[in-house]
Amino acid sequence: MITRTAHTLLALALSSWAGLAFGEMRFNLQDQKTALGHAVYDLHNAIVVICLIIFIVVFGLMLYSIWKHRKSVGHQAAHFHENTTVEVLWTVIPFLILLGMAYPATKTLLAQRDTSSPDLTVKVTGYQWKWQYEYLDENISFYSTLATPRAQIENVETKTENYLLEVDNEMVVPVGKKVRVLLTAGDVIHAWYVPALAVKQDSIPGFVRDTWFRAEEPGVYRGQCAELCGKEHAYMPVVVRVVSDEDYAKWVTERKAGQGTPVAAAVPATATDAAPAEAAPAPGVAAVADGKAVYDQACLMCHAAGVAGAPKVGDKAAWAPRSAKGLDVLYTHAIGGFNMMPPRGGNTALSDEQVKAAVDHMLAQSR
Ligand SMILES: [Cu+2]
Known part of the structure; x- marks a missing residue:
């Protein structure tokens, strides 16, 4: 709560400095759309505030000491060695601060790693330079490639709103369901990254890593490959469309009908x-x-x-x-x-x- 208030004040100061309305801050993280995302966001803010307080206290003390004990006012330096109280304090206080930071961080990290009991599992494979999505329970498989026209990339046409963040085939998932994403790669290391869903996981050839998200509301969430993977690294965006249960069922039926021969066959x-x-x-x-x-x-x-x-x-x-x-x-x-x-x-x-x-x-x- 305190960190929230502090952050709000900080954000207001920043946004007014930048001449922006509070709601359209460009320097903040994206609006989070998962419970885990809120936890990550709050954690980020809390740690930033703690760092800020330490910064102010340490530098404040230092500058004050320099100013107060300056030579021109005739200050005499004290001569002493070792001070047990001070040594204990500057060991114990940082230790307690670190513990206070580690506890919520570990809790969130463990929650992020808990991919058990998903409602659906999608295997995502990174390739240079596209993503393959395989819905293991539904037998659906497709590739997702960049949809931005080359002319926009080459500055021949005006760039549209979702420049480099649009694909031909979006990953579609139902709202409020736990989606487990199994990640691997076919060539080099890529990373599947959707900021608004607080998901970022490397996809590594020969390994399967996993992550999960549960989107709170329908919408289109955009991300990018976040591991430098070659010359078209910038051209393999991730687009996740979160829809209602009915729309998801409809999409599954349409996908299956349009797909022809199923994967397993x-x-x-x-x-x-x-x-x-x-x-x-x-x-x-x-x-x-x-x-x-x-x-x-x-x-x-x-x-x-x-x-x-x-x-x-x-x-x-x-x-x-x-x-x-x-x-x-x-x-x-x-x-x-x-x-x-x-x-x-x-x-x-x-x-x-x-x-x-x-x-x-x-x-x-x-x-
Ligand atoms: Cu990549």
């Missing part, structure tokens, strides 16, 4: 030699991955006997996750594989849907 279920291509659904038919088959053939290939460094079924807690968090780790591990799980590489590639179905099957078994 394009990837045959050739988990091992024992599961030949006959398991693949006919093209154009919506594929439902057979979790049991994938689990029995692909997962158990190594995990049944515990070969090739794979933990034997039942040996590790990871194989019987008891919490949503454990499950989450498992999905991430299985989908990314950290390049460790052979079924994800070589000639026995599994689709994300198959991996997810296998994990679901395994979980049903362990309950």
Whole structure:
């Protein structure tokens, strides 16, 4: 509350200095549209205010001392060594200040990392220079590329409002739902960044990182790749359209209808030699991955006997996750594989849907 008031005063001072109305400050962070975003914003303000107070106190004291004890008024320097009280104070006070900053920061950071129990999961892959979005539960997959015309970039046409922040295919999510974003990259490191949703996560080739957001209100939220990734780094914006549940359902139906062959159908279920291509659904038919088959053939290939460094079924807690968090780790591990799980590489590639179905099957078994 105090920090809010202090920040408001500071903001007012800044905005009047810049000749801007309070509502259209250009130097502030974007309006936050998630609960986590508000926490991050408040944290940012609180820390800035603490830094400001320390700055004023320390420099105030220093300048006062210099002025008060100046040579021209005949001040005599004191000669003393060591002062236990002062030494204890200048150790304990900063320690307490740091603790006071670390507590809320850690709390927010942990909340940011908690991607368990999402309402929907979208895998986002960064490429030079576009994003791919895969809705794992809906079997939707598309690429999202810059929609700003080249003429605007080359200053031939006037730049429009969302210059370099517009795409052909937006990521669409329902309002008020926990959206987990799994991030990876196909070439170099990118970063998926949407300021208003307080989401910023590197996408790294060979790894799957995750993050999440729950948008409070419908709208279009724009961001950019935030990791220098090559010459067109500036040309791969992120656009998230948050819509109502009904509009989302409508979008899913339209997407599926317009998409043609579903993702899973394009990837045959050739988990091992024992599961030949006959398991693949006919093209154009919506594929439902057979979790049991994938689990029995692909997962158990190594995990049944515990070969090739794979933990034997039942040996590790990871194989019987008891919490949503454990499950989450498992999905991430299985989908990314950290390049460790052979079924994800070589000639026995599994689709994300198959991996997810296998994990679901395994979980049903362990309950
Ligand atoms: Cu990039």
